[in-house]
Each structure stands twice: as structure tokens, then as C-alpha cells.
Amino acid sequence: xxxxxxxxxxxxxxxxxxxxxxxxxxxxxxxxxxxxxxxxxxxxxxxxxxxxxxxxxxxxxxxxxxxxxxxxxxxxxxxxxxxxxxxxxxxxxxxxxxxxxxxxxxxxxxxxxxxxxxxxxxxxxxxxxxxxxxxxxxxxxxxxxxxxxxxxxxxxxxxxxxxxxxxxxxxxxxxxxxxxxxxxxxxxxxxxxxxxxxxxxxxxxxxxxxxxxxxxxxxxxxxxxxxxxxxxxxxxxxxxxxxxxxxxxxxxxxxxxxxxxxxxxxxxxxxxxxxxxxxxxxxxxxxxxxxxxxxxxxxxxxxxxxxxxxxxxxxxxxxxxxxxxx
Numbered sequence: 001x002x003x004x005x006x007x008x009x010x011x012x013x014x015x016x017x018x019x020x021x022x023x024x025x026x027x028x029x030x031x032x033x034x035x036x037x038x039x040x041x042x043x044x045x046x047x048x049x050x051x052x053x054x055x056x057x058x059x060x061x062x063x064x065x066x067x068x069x070x071x072x073x074x075x076x077x078x079x080x081x082x083x084x085x086x087x088x089x090x091x092x093x094x095x096x097x098x099x100x101x102x103x104x105x106x107x108x109x110x111x112x113x114x115x116x117x118x119x120x121x122x123x124x125x126x127x128x129x130x131x132x133x134x135x136x137x138x139x140x141x142x143x144x145x146x147x148x149x150x151x152x153x154x155x156x157x158x159x160x161x162x163x164x165x166x167x168x169x170x171x172x173x174x175x176x177x178x179x180x181x182x183x184x185x186x187x188x189x190x191x192x193x194x195x196x197x198x199x200x201x202x203x204x205x206x207x208x209x210x211x212x213x214x215x216x217x218x219x220x221x222x223x224x225x226x227x228x229x230x231x232x233x234x235x236x237x238x239x240x241x242x243x244x245x246x247x248x249x250x251x252x253x254x255x256x257x258x259x260x261x262x263x264x265x266x267x268x269x270x271x272x273x274x275x276x277x278x279x280x281x282x283x284x285x286x287x288x289x290x291x292x293x294x295x296x297x298x299x300x301x302x303x304x305x306x307x308x309x310x311x312x313x314x315x316x317x318x319x320x321x322x323x324x325x326x
Contacts, residue, residue: 002031006285006287012030014028020083023084024047025088027044030043044058045071057070071084094221095222096224097222097224098223099120103118104200105195115214115216117207117210124179124210126160127214128158128159129159144209151237158180159179179194201229208223209245212246213245220256223256225258227260235267236266243268262313277292277293277320
């Protein structure tokens with residue numbers, strides 16, 4: 001299923017490559033269609049760093065277990081600061097996050113726990129408590145958390161507590177820490193809510209903030225369907241903030257995300273080359289095509305006051321790609 005099924009000659013291997021400024025890692029993997037094995041085998045593997053070949057093997061390399069990667073073994077001999085070591089570490093830690101409301105509320109355990117949050121949203125209260133603790137001595141985090149509070153317009157502030165008291169029914173299963181919100185509109189003695197009562201959009205905002213801001217987050221991550229459950233204006237603001245946090249964070253990181261809400265595009269500062277938009281389509285033969293949307297002179301003219309069009313409008317109109325042919 002990982003190989004294409006088009007009516008053309010199918011190559012026996014599939015190829016992956018990852019490249020950094022001074023390191024690269026490429027592999028081709030084999031598994032026969034006629035009698036597939038439980039594990040794929042390496043046809044080739046190449047790791048380079050600092051213009052030096054660290055690992056190189058091909059189909060004719062003798063005396064090597066085809067199911068085992070040589071790069072992982074070679075890293076034992078390399079210093080952690082070596083570019084090849086850093087690239088492999090980044091790839092090893094890469095994860096795709098797909099939050100869901102049950103995990104974010106703490107009503108169900110996250111089957112894939114990570115630091116700072118699980119792949120499905122577990123540990124959200126712990127992650128926010130850690131961020132708030134760090135923000136007391138970090139201006140970047142303090143400003144970012146103020147921005148987060150501003151995005152959730154109904155709250156005065158929030159924190160995480162292990163003593164929710166009478167604001168949470170004893171019949172509700174909960175984790176050790178519980179997120180607590182104070183509503184700016186309610187009476188002072190009755191203005192406290194928990195993650196079980198708050199809107200799911202509020203929890204998604206905190207989840208994305210935890211991933212973007214925590215020093216424990218892997219250096220390269222992805223979030224699937226970033227825009228789910230978010231109001232279009234909130235989705236635009238969140239994306240704008242994520243771009244700002246990612247490009248100004250003292251802890252460098254790369255964030256990938258997919259979206260289907262047009263408003264997301266209006267939050268992308270595409271004039272900054274570090275922020276990039278890709279449209280995913282299938283061509284007339286069904287092959288997947290990835291096309292970067294570049295801010296050209298023509299696109300700038302359409303976005304100017306003369307036309308008054310937005311990126312979201314251009315996407316819906318089909319000018320950027322990434323839309324079904326319906």
C-alpha cells in the first residue's frame with residue numbers, strides 16, 4: 001500500500017531524503033509486492049555531514065543486515081554537535097500531532113504520550129503549567145502567553161491546579177492537574193471553569209501554544225488539521241501568532257501543518273521566506289503534486305488595494321490550487 005498502484009512500471013524501492021544546510025540523509029527501501037515481508041529492507045543508505053560521507057551503502061554491500069539502519073549505529077561514534085548527528089536526532093524526534101477534544105479535556109488517557117504534550121493532546125494542563133512557570137523569567141514566553149490569553153476573548157486568565165475543589169464533579173475522571181479558567185464576564189465567586197466546561201476551541205489554542213512555545217517540543221513537528229473547531233477569525237489569528245512565535249523563538253524549530261479553512265491563509269506572512277505555503281493536488285494522471293505558492297508580482301497585484309482580494313478568496317476561487325475539481 002505504500003507503493004503506487006498506477007498503471008505504470010512500479011520501481012522496486014521507495015525513496016526518502018532529508019536535507020539540512022550542512023547535512024543530508026537519504027534512503028531507498030525495498031519490500032517485494034509478490035511476497036511482502038514484515039520489515040522493509042534498505043537498498044541504499046547515505047548520511048553526510050560537514051561535506052564528509054558518514055554512512056554509505058548500496059544493494060551490493062556485503063555482510064550487513066538489510067533491515068537495520070547503519071546511520072543509527074554510526075551515530076555512537078559521532079559527537080552530538082556533528083551536523084549529521086543533529087539531523088538524525090531531528091528526524092528521530094519528528095512527530096505528527098492530531099489533537100482530539102477528549103484528550104485535551106483529560107477525559108481519556110493519551111495512548112501516545114510525549115513531552116510537552118501527547119500526540120492526541122494529553123498532558124495539556126502540565127504543559128501549560130510548565131510554560132507559565134518558565135515565563136516568570138522569560139520575556140518571550142511572557143509576551144506569548146499574554147497573546148494566548150488575548151485570543152480566548154472570554155477569559156481573564158488561566159492556570160493549572162491539582163485542587164479543583166467544587167468546580168469539578170467528583171464523578172468526572174480527571175488527570176492530576178486540571179486546567180482552570182476565569183471568565184471575565186461572570187460574577188467573581190462563580191467565574192471559574194475547568195477544561196471540562198471550556199469551549200474546545202480554547203483548548204486547541206492552548207495546545208498549539210504549548211507546542212510552539214515549550215522548550216521540550218521536538219525541533220520539527222507537524223499538526224494535522226490545525227484549523228479544526230476554530231472560528232475563521234480565530235484560526236487566522238492563531239496562524240499569525242504561530243508564525244511569529246516560530247520565527248522569533250530563541251529555540252529554533254520547524255512547524256508543518258495542514259488546513260482546509262481558507263481564513264488560515266490570511267494569517268500567513270508569506271513575504272517572509274521562512275513562512276511557506278504549499279498546495280497539494282493530483283494531476284490528470286492522479287499523481288500527487290506539491291506546488292509552493294510564491295508571492296509573485298501578479299499575486300501582489302491581486303492582493304493590493306486595487307483588487308482588494310485576500311489569499312483566502314484566491315484559494316476558494318481556485319487560483320492557488322489545492323482545491324477539488326468540483
